[in-house]
Amino acid sequence: MARSQPPSQPSSLGNSGVLRLEVQIRAPDIRPFLGGNVLPGVWSFSAVAPGPHVAVVALVHGNEIGGAVVLDRWLRAGLRPARGRLSLVFANLDAYGRFDPADPTASRFIDEDLNRLWDEETLDGGRRSCELRRARVLRPFFDSVDVLLDLHSMLWPSDPLMLVGQSRRAAGLALSLGVPSLVVADEGHESGRRLIDYTRFSAPGSQRSAILVEAGSHWEETTVATMEATGAALLQTTGVVEAGNAILRPAPPGRAAPRLAEVTRTIVARSRGFAFVQPYRGGDVVARRNTLIALDGDAEVRSPHDGCLMVMPSLRTMPGQTAVRLARFVGPGPQAR
Structure with a gap:
């Protein structure tokens, strides 16, 4: 171990x-x-x-x-x-x-x-x-x-x-x-x-x-x-542990308000030549629709909409693996039911 x-x-x-x-x-x-x-x-x-x-x-x-x-x-x-x-x-x-x-x-x-x-x-x-x-x-x-x-x-x-x-x-x-x-x-x-x-x-x-x-x-x-x-x-x-439990270490104050994004397209590499046109970081937002973001062999991968959120781009991807998820921010999000 x-x-x-x-x-x-x-x-x-x-x-x-x-x-x-x-x-x-x-x-x-x-x-x-x-x-x-x-x-x-x-x-x-x-x-x-x-x-x-x-x-x-x-x-x-x-x-x-x-x-x-x-x-x-x-x-x-x-x-x-x-x-x-x-x-x-x-x-x-x-x-x-x-x-x-x-x-x-x-x-x-x-x-x-x-x-x-x-x-x-x-x-x-x-x-x-x-x-x-x-x-x-x-x-x-x-x-x-x-x-x-x-x-x-x-x-x-x-x-x-x-x-x-x-x-x-x-x-x-x-x-x-x-x-x-x-x-x-x-x-x-x-x-x-x-x-x-x-x-x-x-x-x-x-x-x-x-x-x-x-x-x-x-x-x-x-x-x-x-x-x-x-x-x-x-x-x-969930109430399983009481608030203020001394063992737990909470997040510091001043965090950003939570936001929900929904994936609109999942990009799976189809060739060994898949490559992003620049080293994107997860959380980057591509401002404009139809922006070139990657090449998969001879195929172009472009942003499907304005405000395209890059979710966990993998800068080195094998065929069949998820290269990136493209997402769009939505409203306050669905409520639990």
Whole structure:
């Protein structure tokens, strides 16, 4: 299992546009928590007072260690619910066990992406992999969860944001938290369904909600702080943990008002020659419709409307992978129902 490592410098883009991968935070030693108390890597605590079952999930990708930092601290500090049930989940234990700060992208997964497996056909099918085995172990547990927060970080430079899929209920919840201030409703990935897209959370009329925070760049202290602030806001908003709990570290005051953006087009790379015309950062807005933003081989990719928000552009993309989502800001956002 990954042990604490000395921090180095934050990741950045060099003059050539090549990403320098540098780890600034320590990978926590979670060996004391591997056994869990309900499943391996899963800790769950119930209060006497009734309330929802809220789960906070880290390490769906084994190299996104910021979430593990948050859960490790909460567990060591003895965080417990005031009402309902609180669960803290270390998801891809095998991939995290291979995390190496000298090669920090290599441990994203072992066989396949754990965050592309959450449809019933895949879960019930005959295919086998390390990640599918873990998903099938976790699935009955996730079936008991009312509200789920999935902690993620990003390889390429971007402002923090919340992803809510197509669930209006999840969008309303994310907007109520206010951290991060940007909430994005999207349709996920061609390559498979994310945990937040799992039917138990995303089905029309479901009373359950799942949201995913992309808290900032991998391996940076500010990303960990955003994850923790988002988690604190969720636990207090749902009432599972009382406001003012000394263990939780809320976001500092003065945050921007929350805004909702809806994805209007998802750009999937079709060739090995996909390239943006400039090194866009997530959160950039292309002012004018029909602006050239990328070339996919010989095909042009242009902004479909004015005020086109760039959501998590990947500056190095393989065929079949999501290169960027293009979105439009909307009004105050849908209300939970």
